[in-house]
Amino acid sequence: MPPSPAGTPAAPTTTADGSTTPAAQATPGERPTLDPTAPAPRASGGLLVLAGMLLVALNLRAAVTSLGALLDEVRVGLALSGTMAGFVTTLPTIAFAGLGAVTPWLVRRLSAPRLLVLGMLALATGQVLRAVTGSAVVFLFTSALALAGIAVANILLPMLVKQYFPHRTGLVTGAYTMALTTGTTVAAAAAVPVAHAFGSWRAGLGVWAGIALVAVLPWLPAALRSRTATRRAARGAATGGSVVRPARTRLGWAMAVYFGAQSLSGYAIMGWLAQLFRDSGFRPQDAGLLLAGVTALGVPIALLMPTLAGRLSSLRPLVFALTAASTLAYLGLALAPRDAAVLWVVLLAFGQGAFPLILTTIGLRARTADGTVALSAFAQSTGYVIAALGPLLVGILYEATGGWTAPLGFLLLALAVQTGAGMMIARPRYIEDER
Structure with missing residues (x-):
């Protein structure tokens, strides 16, 4: 592994409430470690972050797989053309690619808790609006709104693992990936039965907005406390203005x-x-x-x-x-x-x-x-x-x-x-x- 540039300090760690703690300078050729002088995160805070991450992960594919299971019903209900239906199936990858690319820019301006709150609210709003609209065009735009929330969360979760669980990367990543997979499976399997139970495909799409709203709750306290521009400016000064590309x-x-x-x-x-x-x-x-x-x-x-x-x-x-x-x-x-x-x-x-x-x-x-x-x-x-x-x-x-x-x-x-x-x-x- 190439050595680190001499004299380049590591970036400080950002906590859930928006404050920062200095990170230790990594020795070339060694794994980075936390600063032993930095205050350790409280166990209760770590558990709240973990719970928040797992709830967010449950939402990361439900909006996609529930639509896939009900695509025929949606196509008929909204009179989607073949081309429009094809675009709907490719919209997730387009949204994840385009909107995910701007997430680092957002992270430099808003704290991770605030971004996750906004992302889950966008996801919930988009799922509800697309479930009640009768317009194919509005359905596409509201689907894009829901997918925007997923795209931001996709990028943030690995960063949060690094911040809060640096010595349990594999275990925590496995836990939230398992939650993601579980949400994917449940939404795919339950979307059609839910639609049949309520007599409409709209219920099979809209019901998942409730899980997105629940995922907001663990992040609200930190989002309300966190500082944004000032904290990010100080962080940029601490790293000498260097940007990873x-x-x-x-x-x-x-x-x-x-x-x-x-x-x-x-x-x-x-x-x-x-x-x-x-x-x-x-x-x-x-x-x-x-x-x-x-x-x-x-x-x-x-x-x-x-x-x-x-x-x-x-x-x-x-x-x-x-x-x-x-x-x-x-x-x-x-x-x-x-x-x-x-x-x-x-x-x-x-x-x-x-x-x-x-x-x-x-x-x-x-x-x-x-x-x-x-x-x-x-x-x-x-x-x-x-x-x-x-x-x-x-x-x-x-x-x-x-x-x-x-x-x-x-x-x-x-x-x-x-x-x-x-x-x-x-x-x-x-x-x-x-x-």
């Missing part, structure tokens, strides 16, 4: 490519796996259950993967294991999709452990909270641009060839790119050292 580093691009490639395969699987199983002779409900199995099995994997990553000196064994699982799954789906469907689902679920792995790696490859939020924003915003191509290209190849060999070959190619990027991020190094 991941786009100018090899590590930043490797992180973005890995994030993008694994997200590409994830969105392609969520969008097309059920169709693949239906084409193989499964009944629609059974194909849906097999798809749900990938998400459900991802819950324990989401907890395990970050914990392993935090304990290993090199991530290469995990990168290779995830690649091997995905490779076997893709080959199995191409050659014998019906004969061993459950096995391919299990392997796919393990291969999708690349998502919690990269979220953990964002925190492991930055020394400071500022570095973490910059790396998180760049990796996720750039990665989601790449991810948007996944369902689109798989659909084009499927339509052009009438089968699944070409789409699965494309996913294998994306997996090779993902593995190459994974080798680059596997060894310990820090984004601040590559400035």
